[in-house]
Amino acid sequence: MKILTGPEKLKKEVMDRNLCTGCGACVGLCPYIYAVNERVALVHSCGLKEGNCHQVCPRIELNPVEMDKQVFNKPRADHILGENKGIFFARAVDQQISENGQYGGVVTALAAYMVKNKKVDAAVLTRANGNDVPEPVLVQTMEEVLGCSGSKYSACPTLKIVSEGLKKGFLRLCVVGRPCQVIAFRKMQRLCGQNKLKCFPDNKFEAIVIGLFCFWSLSPDFYIKLKDKTAGNKTVRLDIPPNRGLVAVLENGAKVEFPLEELRPLIREACVDCFDITSEYADVSVGSTEYDPEWNTLIVRTEKGEALIKEAQAAGVIEIKQYPSEILPNLLTAVANKKARVLHGLQQGDYLRLSDDYLQGFYAAQKTTESEKC
Ligand SMILES: Cc1cc2nc3c(=O)[nH]c(=O)nc-3n(C[C@H](O)[C@H](O)[C@H](O)COP(=O)(O)OP(=O)(O)OC[C@H]3O[C@@H](n4cnc5c(N)ncnc54)[C@H](O)[C@@H]3O)c2cc1C
The missing domain is CATH 3.40.640 (Aspartate Aminotransferase; domain 2)
Structure with a gap:
């Protein structure tokens, strides 16, 4: 089995498996990694075996004791x-x-x-x-x-x-x-x-x-739903009351609710x-x-x-x-x-x-x- 290193490791072990947490650490360290609408992607591999991108990733080799x-x-x-x-x-x-x-x-x-x-x-x-x-x-x-x-x-x-x-x-x-x-x-x-x-x-x-x-x-799909539900009214606050899903409070004072069953697929x-x-x-x-x-x-x-x-x-x-x-x-x-x-x-x-x-x-x-x- 080929041992993956550098950006290849990040792409195969994290990005391709949808395990990216969107923390942004690799994005700031590499000119070839972009974050667009909270989705992180590698647009070109620098080919380095010892890049920083995979070494800072929270989803690669996390040893809590260390x-x-x-x-x-x-x-x-x-x-x-x-x-x-x-x-x-x-x-x-x-x-x-x-x-x-x-x-x-x-x-x-x-x-x-x-x-x-x-x-x-x-x-x-x-x-x-x-x-x-x-x-x-x-x-x-x-x-x-x-x-x-x-x-x-x-x-x-x-x-x-x-x-x-x-x-x-x-x-x-x-x-x-x-x-x-x-x-x-x-x-x-x-x-x-x-x-x-x-x-x-x-x-x-x-x-x-x-x-x-x-x-x-x-x-990020949450924001598509939010725009749909708020019909152009600006959201000024979000809250997650215990066991009630999510509530968006709008600038005009109205509240828009996302019940738990609607929220879960968006996690x-x-x-x-x-x-x-x-x-x-x-x-x-x-x-x-x-x-x-x-x-x-x-x-x-x-x-x-x-x-x-x-x-x-x-x-x-x-x-x-x-x-x-x-x-x-x-x-x-x-x-x-x-x-x-x-x-x-x-x-x-x-x-x-x-x-x-x-x-x-x-x-x-x-x-x-x-x-x-x-
Ligand atoms: C995605 C998410 C999930 C959370 N889930 C829980 C939970 O399950 N249980 C729980 O007890 N608390 C949770 N929290 C934490 C909680 O919502 C409050 O942020 C925390 O209690 C601090 O409250 P505060 O009144 O001091 O915040 P504030 O004084 O209002 O400060 C909030 C700070 O959080 C930062 N911030 C806001 N959104 C984000 C973000 N997406 N990523 C990074 N930083 C951000 C802002 O820069 C701001 O400085 C969650 C927070 C986030 C962002």
Whole structure:
């Protein structure tokens, strides 16, 4: 059997099998890879065996043990949510931010704080585009960060602008992304550490990574349906209320609903195989609470993430409270079940590289979760 390398590997193992997550990492690194309407395609193979494109792909050879070592320098203690220093409820203190945010506005509040106080040179965010696919943006002002509030439930290739930012000399970045994007970004950082990401000045940059929870994203076909249903009225907000499908809120105040049965066929194929639901390799991860829409779930993971949260709290940017113990089993069960489904469907040669020890750790944790829920 021919061993695939370089762009050929990316095309055959990921793109041709519809396993591309649309993270955008390869797009920003290669002049021959394009993203059009959230579909990523290789238009010409450079022929290099050692290209960067396949090495940053979150769907090629993901070894969680290696990733834990790279990000946390130790094996994970939590096999369901990933290594962490604590889980909380959090929300933005500023009313404008919390009102415009998807839930508590924590992501916007943190990114705005870092940009405003020049803790980073720019933030890599995702901006809505009415009824069209959203766009990746590099932002440097608080107003621009606020303009990116809200979830866009599709796979915007946000990471494609990371290289643009680095080439502009923005060497301290805040990166906000879905779990697949966090993995791809960590892979980029790993290559940089090995001096292999040649297109970046000196191969050196710093980043704080804010990861989103994500069980799935929608394929770009969603926007065709959205345009149909909204009849030209601009969408200003999308939401996924628990077990009710998706609701689009329009500029004229009307609401358009996508019931679950209409939404399911629109889920991006690559998301079905995703083993990371809470952005396990981020500095901090943020999701909904599925309990109180004015708050976010916040998982603090790295020392860098912990320092940011303490600073933002002390500066009155976000407030934090204890995660209610009675709802923790719900989150653990939802995450463990998705992971178990992915493992069940896993086939030889698939992207996940899981050792027996790792799998044992996961199944033991899943069992504990099940018994605690009962
Ligand atoms: C595709 C998708 C699926 C999700 N699924 C879940 C889920 O199943 N369960 C759950 O608890 N939470 C999920 N989330 C996360 C949730 O919707 C909120 O983004 C998160 O709780 C942060 O809330 P916030 O109030 O702090 O957001 P805000 O303060 O409004 O900030 C949102 C930030 O997210 C970024 N962003 C928006 N859309 C995207 C995108 N498509 N790709 C990358 N970055 C983006 C923006 O740049 C913005 O900075 C999902 C998010 C996305 C994008």
